[in-house]
Amino acid sequence: MSFREEHDLHKRRFGRNLGLGLVLAAFVALVFGLTVAKVTTDDFTMQPSSEARD
Amino acid sequence: MSDASFNTATSRTGEAGFGDYFALLKPRVMTLVVFTALVGLLAAPVGVHPVVGFAAILFIAVGGGASGALNMWWDADIDRVMKRTRSRPIPAGTITEDEAFAFGIALAGFAVVMLALATNLVAAALLAFTIFFYVVIYSMWLKRWTPQNIVIGGAAGAFPPMIGWAAATGTVSVESVLMFALIFMWTPPHFWALALFMRSDYEKAGVPMLTVTHGRRVTRRHILIYTILLAALAVGTGFTAVGGPLYVAVALVLNALFLVGALRIWRRDEDMAEADGYAVEKRFFRLSLYYLFLHFGAIALEAALVPYGLGGW
Numbered sequence: 001m002s003f004r005e006e007h008d009l010h011k012r013r014f015g016r017n018l019g020l021g022l023v024l025a026a027f028v029a030l031v032f033g034l035t036v037a038k039v040t041t042d043d044f045t046m047q048p049s050s051e052a053r054d
Numbered sequence: 055m056s057d058a059s060f061n062t063a064t065s066r067t068g069e070a071g072f073g074d075y076f077a078l079l080k081p082r083v084m085t086l087v088v089f090t091a092l093v094g095l096l097a098a099p100v101g102v103h104p105v106v107g108f109a110a111i112l113f114i115a116v117g118g119g120a121s122g123a124l125n126m127w128w129d130a131d132i133d134r135v136m137k138r139t140r141s142r143p144i145p146a147g148t149i150t151e152d153e154a155f156a157f158g159i160a161l162a163g164f165a166v167v168m169l170a171l172a173t174n175l176v177a178a179a180l181l182a183f184t185i186f187f188y189v190v191i192y193s194m195w196l197k198r199w200t201p202q203n204i205v206i207g208g209a210a211g212a213f214p215p216m217i218g219w220a221a222a223t224g225t226v227s228v229e230s231v232l233m234f235a236l237i238f239m240w241t242p243p244h245f246w247a248l249a250l251f252m253r254s255d256y257e258k259a260g261v262p263m264l265t266v267t268h269g270r271r272v273t274r275r276h277i278l279i280y281t282i283l284l285a286a287l288a289v290g291t292g293f294t295a296v297g298g299p300l301y302v303a304v305a306l307v308l309n310a311l312f313l314v315g316a317l318r319i320w321r322r323d324e325d326m327a328e329a330d331g332y333a334v335e336k337r338f339f340r341l342s343l344y345y346l347f348l349h350f351g352a353i354a355l356e357a358a359l360v361p362y363g364l365g366g367w
Contacts, residue, residue: 012071019072030109034172037105 074148078126078157079119086346087118087214093350094218094233097296097357102173102222109172110221114214117165117181121188121210123158127151128193132259138252158189169221177220184213198260201267208241209234215350229296236291236349239284243277243316244342250274250319251332251339270327274320277338281316285309288349298356298366305352308345315341 038044091114095107102110126133126144130151133139143149149157162185170178192207200206212234219230249256249265250273256263264273288309292302315338322334359365 009069012069016070016072016075019076030105030112033105034109037103041103 070143070148070153074143075157077143078123078149078154079116079161080122080126081119083122083211084115084119086211088115089347090233090237090350091115091214091218091221093354093357094215094230095222096218096354097215097229097233098219098222099295100222106172107222110169110177110218113165113169113172114181114217114221116161117169117185118214120158120161120165121185123154123161124185124189125193127154127158128189129197130154132261135259136255138255169217173221174224176224176226177217180213180217180220180226184210184217187213198262201262201264203262204245205242208238208245211241212237229294232287232291232294233296233350233353235287236284237346239280239287240342240346242280243284243312244339244346246273246277246280247319247335247339247342250327250335270324274322278316278320281312285313293367295366296353296356298359300359300365301349301352301356304348308348311341312338312345 088111092111095102095110126142129139130144133142134145139145144151144154162182166178166182166185169181188207188210192203192210196203196207215233215237216226216230219233220226246264249263250270257266264276289302289305291297292305315334318334319338327335356365
């Protein structure tokens with residue numbers, strides 16, 4: 001069997017890698033969206049820095 | 055396994071596609087989890103940012119999926135025997151039991167931590183408890199031990215609206231407990247109706263369903279008793295903060311139909327059921343799916359109408 005030949009196994013492996021890549025990209029976008037949502041809400045306050053506390 | 059070593063006969067083993075991993079999450083169960091959790095979130099008196107709400111539902115769904123994967127890991131031996139579950143990824147040989155376990159545990163931890171970060175600790179703790187309940191209490195303990203397995207185990211499927219509510223409010227309240235109770239009381243008649251026409255599957259697998267341990271007459275009586283209790287609860291929920299005139303109207307119609315169905319099941323014996331291929335039981339099972347969907351749909355609609363001065367009491 002030639003290695004050039006596209007086997008069903010390669011297709012599945014590619015599909016799995018592509019799917020995982022897309023899930024990770026979506027997760028990054030979601031975390032970014034969550035961060036924006038949280039810092040733009042009215043009740044968001046920054047932790048006072050150590051200099052300000054002194 | 056190297057590329058040079060495979061052949062067509064063995065290539066399915068050990069090389070699962072993306073879809074196989076997705077199938078481990080029990081997508082059909084997940085739709086119910088997503089829907090009821092969303093209703094819990096929408097019915098809550100506190101609004102959440104849409105992105106936070108989306109993230110909350112997503113992580114609840116992932117947590118539900120993780121418990122599905124862990125359930126498939128533990129129940130692989132049963133799944134190999136039952137016709138209904140024989141094509142699942144583990145019995146089909148596409149994913150190993152160890153892979154399913156690692157996948158489930160990793161996703162469960164991920165979902166709980168992310169829900170805590172996105173919303174609050176109460177919601178995350180409820181999600182963690184739900185996963186524990188489904189995997190340890192239901193799958194490992196009750197399912198193979200007592201015919202009351204789905205009565206108590208049904209609690210796992212009832213938690214999502216409570217988690218959705220907690221994600222918005224950070225608390226547990228009467229309304230969220232009522233939504234929990236609605237699914238909790240709905241689960242036994244739903245599954246027992248299924249067990250009436252799928253008995254041989256459960257028998258072969260050695261799962262002590264009520265139909266196997268106590269017989270069909272008792273199961274039919276249990277369906278009727280639970281349906282009566284469920285009807286009282288479902289209609290009563292309509293007079294709380296999550297209910298309203300629309301919900302009460304929907305609940306009255308659906309519960310009347312459900313009660314009639316349960317009465318018909320109770321009145322029949324096995325000869326009558328065999329004669330028409332369990333038509334009444336199958337119809338009751340189908341109705342039970344609409345039953346839950348429409349009750350929660352009505353709760354969501356009541357909440358959606360509130361801003362226009364129409365929803366609720």
